[in-house]
Amino acid sequence: MKLVKRIEILFLCVISSLTGFSQTKPVYQDATRPMEERIEDALSRMTVEEKVRLLHANGGYRSWGVPRLGIPDNNPTDGPVGLRPEMEWSNWNNAHANNDSCTAFPSTICLAATWNPEMGVLFGKAYSEEALYRNKNIILGPGVNIFRTPMNGRNFEYMGEDPYLASKMGVSYIQGVQSNHVAACVKHFAVNNQETNRNSINTLVDERALHEIYLPAFKAAVQEGKVWTVMGAYNQYNGQHCCHNKYLLEDILRKEWGFDGVLLSDFGGTHNTEEAIFNGLDLEYGTRLGSAEAFNKYYLADPYLKLIREGKVGEKELNEKVRRILRMMYRTNMSADRPWGSLASAEHIEAARRIAEEGIVLLQNKKNMLPLNPANLKKILVVGENAVRTTANGGGSSEVQAKYEVVPLEGIRNWVGRQTEIVYQAGYSSRKGVSADSLKREAVQAAKEADAVVFIGGLAKEEGLDSEGADRKSYELPYGQNDLISALADANPRLVAVMISGNAYAMPWLKEVPAILQAWYGGTESGNAIASVLFGKTNPSGKLPFTFPARLEDNAAHAMGAYPGDGKTVEYKEGIWVGYRWTEKEKIQPLFAFGHGLSYTTxxxxxxxxxxxxxxxxxxxxxxxxxxxxxxxxxxxxxxxxxxxxxxxxxxxxxxxxxxxxxxxxxxxxxxxxxxxxxxxxxxxxxxxxxxxxxxxxxxxxxxxxxxxxxxxxxxxxx
Missing domain, CATH: 2.60.40.10 (Immunoglobulins)
Structure with missing residues (x-):
């Protein structure tokens, strides 16, 4: 272990001893008493200082417990698709722990493409078992923000353009997670539909669109999924930050929907102590890092305590926040029914593979080009950087340190074995300083000599494509892929395009390519899942959870000039006309419609x-x-x-x-x-x-x- 880590651990021990957490006599609770009675008992034993500490972080991904009473820290894990690597205590640097290797599950847009709530339950149960193994009591997912524009870099973390589909798939994920006494955290509440200026943008959306399009999946998470935590969004809604927005949190979430769980802030999403006190925020994360003193300066830390001591605010709101946090903890890391966990087990790997296979969408299959039969093919050419590129270790908060990841080229070779020659050409490269023309020429020449060509391209989990923190720069495929695909189609008519992305994109080559598979980010077993569909072991059954517009201008937000706003404000001028609601109203022909997906049978x-x-x-x-x-x-x-x-x-x-x-x-x-x-x-x-x-x-x-x-x-x- 590095010296700095030893110093941090020692420092935390010293801090605990200096903050009055030592005890001379243990405190016990009768575990058979009703939960609400135990909550009131614990609350009555706490000092004001201990209550306030319960409301804010004491590390990058950790918040205070009450050691004197045996109440543990809260320990969330970031990302909806697998355990994020452990961070160092005082910053966002990877701690390089030796127990971080885990299962990378498919992106949640892939889960949505299964259109199968049974897969959502399977996903949630498997993931939560991995969280238990690492002593995590909160999973920061699922994300259910609506696919308003294909330029949103974070669409791959969400569940599509339709509120009903997002509701049903989100609820199934939550039920799977919480069946193991781990709290799901539905996010980002609310109207967080772009990464551009996400920390400050003021979102203006009319009341009807808010309730018909952007709130239903959150409402279902609360009322059907009984979710135990909700994360506020970074942006503002009608001029007030969503992490302490009175209308969203108090009027809708608490009063109208009856939410009795914890509202936690997105990391750094808190901006005002008094608004946080009175407008529904319970647990503050990520405001600043660096030292114990920094954590004490959180808006719900010493500034809150100071207001109480000065008599400017009472303890009513404080006690309600503590009750909600304790309620969540009695459901999770303080539950007597909490099971053991397991990490990267055979069962979890199998679950990841099944979800990845079932989410793959057969977009096009002219002349029954698929499935491929290796017995009839002496040489298959595989082209594309995504054939050899791992994706689990990117995307921002969706980063997962996978125990292993089968890339598509490996999956194809696993399937075909030695009976068919597999040749690989990059065709394109995301790296600077590489000759794109020479890569293209080599791939096209190889295509002329192959019995079939499998192009594996699309987007990547990196800034400017599919990633947290930044929106896409273009609706077109990057790195000259469009020209490459057309050239491959000219060289060999037996061409299959396997597209890996979490978003829609332009397809100027659509009529030139006989077969197209939309494969998403498939996680640990991605390559094996793709090969299983390519060669017919698995009959594809995925359906699109969003519309593929032919042009960016065919999307309502772009048609109305309502994205990304002026830097300060973005107005959702399209109202309820999102996705297929817009294309059907305007009689626009998309590349592929919402719900589309073919099969090898009829x-x-x-x-x-x-x-x-x-x-x-x-x-x-x-x-x-x-x-x-x-x-x-x-x-x-x-x-x-x-x-x-x-x-x-x-x-x-x-x-x-x-x-x-x-x-x-x-x-x-x-x-x-x-x-x-x-x-x-x-x-x-x-x-x-x-x-x-x-x-x-x-x-x-x-x-x-x-x-x-x-x-x-x-x-x-x-x-």
């Missing part, structure tokens, strides 16, 4: 039926449709339910997702897929009434395989 949708044709507000209506696998191999189809309001007082989208179900069918097998439609499914938010309204009238239920591929529809009436 599915036939039968006649739609209703349990009733007229429903009252208190009723539920059941929509049922038979789906049959009409192909030659087993496969999974995500059946999607959309609702259209035939006539409304306010403009409404052409259709809105209100249900989905993934079914796995063998050849010839039929399944009756049913959805429940209730008043909530038919409602919109009325800014005049400041509430949700379901207007009587006719509605249409539309069922299909994508937002632009509706197979059946039927009209019903609400009275």
């Amino acid at each position: 599915f036939k949708y039968g006649k739609i039926s209703l349990s009733k044709e007229v429903m009252n507000e208190s009723d539920q209506l059941v929509v049922t449709i038979p789906v049959t696998n009409t192909g030659s191999c087993e496969g999974a189809e995500t059946v999607q339910l959309y609702i259209n309001d035939q006539k409304a007082s306010l403009p409404r989208p052409v259709k809105e997702l209100k249900g989905f179900r993934k079914v796995r069918l063998t050849p010839g097998e039929t399944c009756n897929v049913s959805f429940v439609v209730d008043k909530e499914s038919l409602s919109y938010y009325d800014p005049v009434k400041h509430g949700w309204v379901a207007e009587p009238g006719k509605f249409q239920a539309l069922v299909g395989s994508a937002s632009d591929d509706i197979k059946a529809k039927v009209i019903f009436e609400l009275k």
Whole structure:
């Protein structure tokens, strides 16, 4: 261990002894008593100083407990897709600990692309077991901010453009995490949809768009997922920072939704002591680092204590904050039911692989180019830097120090073995000083000599592409990939493009490439998952969680000049018209629509039926449709339910997702897929009434395989 680390540990021990934490007599609680009684008992034993300490960090990723009472520190881990490497106590430097190697799970946009809540539960359970092993009681995820623009560098951490999909997948992740007595932390609350000027930008969004688009996934996390912590966002909303925004935190989160957990700040997201006291912030992280004195200067540290001692504020708000923190701790690191953890186990590796495979989307497959059959191919050329590049160790807060990561070229070689020659050419390079022309020429020449070409490119988890802290610089692929892909297509018509990214991008070569796979950032087993789909062991079943616009101008925020703002303010001028809601309203043809995803088999949708044709507000209506696998191999189809309001007082989208179900069918097998439609499914938010309204009238239920591929529809009436 480095000398500096030994000094830090010794320093912490000294600090503990100097702050009155020593005890001469142990304190015990009756673990059989109800939680709320134990909370009040612990609260009654604390000094004011101990209560205040509980509200702020005492390290980069740690906050005070009360050692005198046996209350441990809170110990969160950053990142929604795996344990972030340990940081040194007083800064953001990697501590280079020898127990950091863990499972890298796929990006959460990949999880969303599975359209399968069972995968969300599996993801959360596996990840939380790794958190337990490292004694973490909070996972800072999932992120559920809406995909408003493809330029947002952090979209790969989120769950797409649709609030219903983000709600269902976010809730499943939370349930998986918290089943192991680790707190999930849904983030970033709220309207945090760009990284440009993220620390200060004032977001202006109308009341209807706020409630219909940007809040539903958070509401579901609280009311359906019962999430134990929520993280405030960096930006401002209507002129007040989100980490202590009265309207968001007190009026909506606490009073309207009934949240009884902990609201913690994003790191450095706190700016005002009195606002933090009265507007709902409980736990402050990241305001400054460097020394014990620095932690005492947090807004909810000595400045708060000073206000109490001077009689300028009382202890009512303090006690409520402490109750919420203790409640979270009794659910997590102070729970008698907390299980043991495990790290990078075979089960976790298998979970990561399954999620990565199920999230891969087959975007295009002309003339059934895929799956590839190695028995018919003597030589396969693999081209692209992403074929050999690891991705788990980048992206900002999503950085994971993976025990190992199978890159795509390795996965292909693992699958093919020695029966087919695998040749690799870089084709392009992100490094400066490398001749792009020579790399391209070598790849094109090799393509002419191969039986098939697999191009593996896309974006990368680095600044200016997919990364925390900065938005993308261009909607185009970087490093001359567009020209390279076109040249490869000219050289060899048997071309497959495997695109690794967490975002949409332009495809000027779309008509030239027979087969396209969208593979995301697949984590530890990424290469094996890609190879499994390429060669047909796994039948792809992923669906797009966002629209792929052909041009950036086809996105509503860009069409209206509403991104990235003027540096101080960004106004969401597009209102509710986000993603497919916009393209369908304006009749814009995207590259690929929301919900799109092909299979190696085919599915036939039968006649739609209703349990009733007229429903009252208190009723539920059941929509049922038979789906049959009409192909030659087993496969999974995500059946999607959309609702259209035939006539409304306010403009409404052409259709809105209100249900989905993934079914796995063998050849010839039929399944009756049913959805429940209730008043909530038919409602919109009325800014005049400041509430949700379901207007009587006719509605249409539309069922299909994508937002632009509706197979059946039927009209019903609400009275």
